[in-house]
Amino acid sequence: xAGVSQSPSNKVxxxxxxVELRCDPISGHTALYWYRQSLGQxxxxxxxxxxxxxxxxxxxxxxxxxxxxxxxxxxxxxxxRTQQEDSAVYLCAxxxxxxxxxxxxxxxxxxxxxxxx
Amino acid sequence: AQKVTQAQTEISVVxxxxxxxxxxxxxxxxTYYLFWYKQPPSGELVFLIxxxxxxxxxxxxxxxxxxxxxxxxxFNFTITASQVVDSAVYFCALSEGVGYSSASKIIFGxxxxxxxxx
Numbered sequence: 104x105a106g107v108s109q110s111p112s113n114k115v116x117x118x119x120x121x122v123e124l125r126c127d128p129i130s131g132h133t134a135l136y137w138y139r140q141s142l143g144q145x146x147x148x149x150x151x152x153x154x155x156x157x158x159x160x161x162x163x164x165x166x167x168x169x170x171x172x173x174x175x176x177x178x179x180x181x182x183x184r185t186q187q188e189d190s191a192v193y194l195c196a197x198x199x200x201x202x203x204x205x206x207x208x209x210x211x212x213x214x215x216x217x218x219x220x
Numbered sequence: 221a222q223k224v225t226q227a228q229t230e231i232s233v234v235x236x237x238x239x240x241x242x243x244x245x246x247x248x249x250x251t252y253y254l255f256w257y258k259q260p261p262s263g264e265l266v267f268l269i270x271x272x273x274x275x276x277x278x279x280x281x282x283x284x285x286x287x288x289x290x291x292x293x294x295f296n297f298t299i300t301a302s303q304v305v306d307s308a309v310y311f312c313a314l315s316e317g318v319g320y321s322s323a324s325k326i327i328f329g330x331x332x333x334x335x336x337x338x
Contacts, residue, residue, distance in 0.1 A: 136326065138328070144330065144331075145226075145311065145328055145329060145330035145331045146265075146311065146328040146331075148325060148326070148327055148328070151325060151326075153324075159325050161325070162325075192263075194265070196265075207253055207255075207270065207315045207324065207326060208255075208267050208270055209255075209257075209265075209267065209326065210267070211264055211265040211266075212264075213263060213264050214263065214264075
């Protein structure tokens with residue numbers, strides 16, 4: 104597609120439930136990133152994928168968080184046993200891999216707003 | 221470890237004033253990229269500029285200019301003759317360990333909320 108697509112745009116869930124957030128990156132972008140933005144806060148790095156390489160999971164806050172990227176395209180961020188502190192906007196971004204022109208320049212999606220009651 | 225500090229949480233100026241947003245970074249790498257992104261009230265982040273560590277030339281784009289100084293590990297952003305449409309949250313970011321065959325982790329600062337009053 105023309106841009107990075109995220110779904111759902113809004114998700115309200117009860118504490119303890121599992122949620123899945125989806126990201127469809129720009130076609131041809133080999134790198135995909137997930138960030139979390141709590142209300143009025145900055146962007147917290149969660150994970151990134153680059154091609155077929157092992158993802159950098161160093162930002163995942165706990166083992167309740169996981170992400171996968173199937174076929175080098177669509178990615179799903181899963182939060183198990185959600186807690187109220189997981190409430191935030193989850194942003195996905197994609198970029199061209201490699202050193203030239205668009206490398207590391209992120210195009211962001213509109214985000215998925217998660218509210219845990 | 222990489223770190224980006226934006227000490228100014230909020231700035232408010234009157235339209236047409238010049239304003240500078242500060243960004244200080246930490247990295248152990250000699251090869252890295254610095255970025256600025258804008259998040260308008262609509263929410264979606266928009267890329268403004270990328271600068272690699274080997275290019276310390278300042279850059280100007282219209283009313284926007286960027287001052288990169290490796291000696292002070294700073295990459296400051298100045299808006300000249302600010303306009304109400306410049307109101308947004310601005311983020312500075314750092315990508316280190318850039319390889320020739322892969323992307324790399326990109327860390328953002330906490331952002332500076334800029335309000336331009338008419």
